Amino acid sequence: MKENERTIAHYDLDAFFVNVECLKNPSLKGKPLMVGGKSDRAVVAACSYEARKFGIRSAMPMKLARRLCPQAMIISGDMESYSYYSRLVTDVIRDNVPQFEKASVDEFYVDLTGMDRFFGSRSFSQDLRSKVTKETGLPISNGMAANKLVSKVATDEAKPNGQLVIPFGNEKRFLAPLAIEKLPMAGPKTTELLRQMGVVKIKTLSEIPVEMMENLMGKPGIELWRRANGIDESPVVPYSEQKSISTESTFESDTIDIRFLQAKLVQMTEKIAFELRQQNKLTGCVTVKIRYSDFNTVTKQCTIAYTALDHLLLQTVKELFSKLYDRRLLVRLIGVRFTHLVPGNYQISLFDDTDDLIRLYQEIDKLNGRFGRYLIMRASGFL
Incomplete structure (x- = not known):
């Protein structure tokens, strides 16, 4: 092996949602x-290879x-099942390699x-592929x-169910004949600009x-040029489910005011859900913490389908709090923590929601990112 020569393997589950x-x-x-919502304003979250032959792609409006x-079947998404199988595949890879990066719910890098x-x-890569398929189907x-x-x-060129070694x-020779759309980072706007320049x-x-x-x-133009030349020094970042995003609040005076506590939980959940989306991450586990006036501390957690959406996370936080707060004692501190973090775009959860809701989250995050995270918040979060 030559000095500084690396061998990086990338694994991607084929049409993950569809195959589940x-x-x-x-x-x-x-x-x-097609996996996604059934209304005209919903988007395609995933599609089978048979559907792709008709020009259907992920993120395409369902109406189109x-x-x-017209003969394609539409299936509502089931993030609980997808999260379960994502964890199952993660366990297989963890058991067979010393270190790996989980790049999303369905793709991994191994050094x-x-x-x-x-x-x-x-x-080794072929054996690992076989183990994943054998143990998860x-x-x-x-x-x-x-x-x-x-x-x-x-990996994209090897799909479906294949392997390709460069x-x-x-x-550079491998990338050269491929269309610019196949280069990571070349989104629709960038691709359109380049094609107008005659770059195909x-x-x-x-x-x-x-x-x-x-x-x-x-x-970004420099980075795009580097990628077109096959240059990328980014490391494989070790995956650890111990990473978390959390927040706590200790009150000036102990309280038993349920409305106050629930409003505080809404504020805290919205705050760290916003941080999740800013970091382009999803959480698969929610924990609520209560410390009573006698300093006794209790926690309760719940494994959930991967998400970064406020309305889903708030539902879980409220359920955990109602199960946890049963002593009816004065409360000194409450906290919320998200763990089992994985990279991913929150839009994958919006199977039954419309593109209006997607845009709503994007606009709220844009405004809060520009003017402060508490510019727009739920009314139930006001104290």
Whole structure:
């Protein structure tokens, strides 16, 4: 192995939501399926490969998706099932590798640098894929390369249920013939701008002078140019479910005022839910803490479907508090903590909600981020 040569493996569950639904109902296999809300204003959260042949894609308005494939079945999302299987896959990977990064509910990075001299990275990755499928029933694809960027693109090219290894030194050559849409970070607006410039393939993008890209887009232009050239030094960040976001409040005087306590819980939950979304994370476990006037401290937690949405988290927090607060003693402190954090966009939970609700969360977060997190809050949070 050459000095500074890395071996990074990327694993991504194929059509994750759809395949979980097929596990629950095998008769759905091989059919065009869409997971999401059934109203015209809902969005497609996921779709089967059979549905993708009609041009359907994730995040597409459901109304348009139905036009493209009227015969497609629409299934309401079940985040509890998806969270369960995500944890199941995480356990399999944790049991087989010393260190990994959980990039979202359905994708993982593993640093296999140096493993060739002992086990063989390619065969190890294949064995791990087989174990995941055998123990969970879910197909998973794998890409392997010198960095996270190229390994992720390789996984996308290997789908469904495949493996693709990009030898060290071939990163730029591998990316060159691919469409610019396949480059992570090249979103719809960026892609449209580049296509207007006549840039269709990653090869063309990689040949544009970096100074021109900087003038065009600023620092993001430099990063996009680096990616087009297969350059990525980002490390595999070890995954730990011990990471948390929490907040506590100690009162000036002990209280038994239930309305006050509930309003405080609303404030605290909204505060750290906002932090979750700002960090682009989801939580899979909620804990509520109470310290009484005699300093006795009690906690209660609940494992939930991964989310970062206020209205779902508030429901869990209120349920935990009602079960926990049974002594009817003066309260000195209350706290809320989110754990089992994973990277992810909160929109994946909005199966039955409309794009209006998605935009509402985005606008509230934008305003609170600009003018202060308490600019917009629920009326029930006012003390």
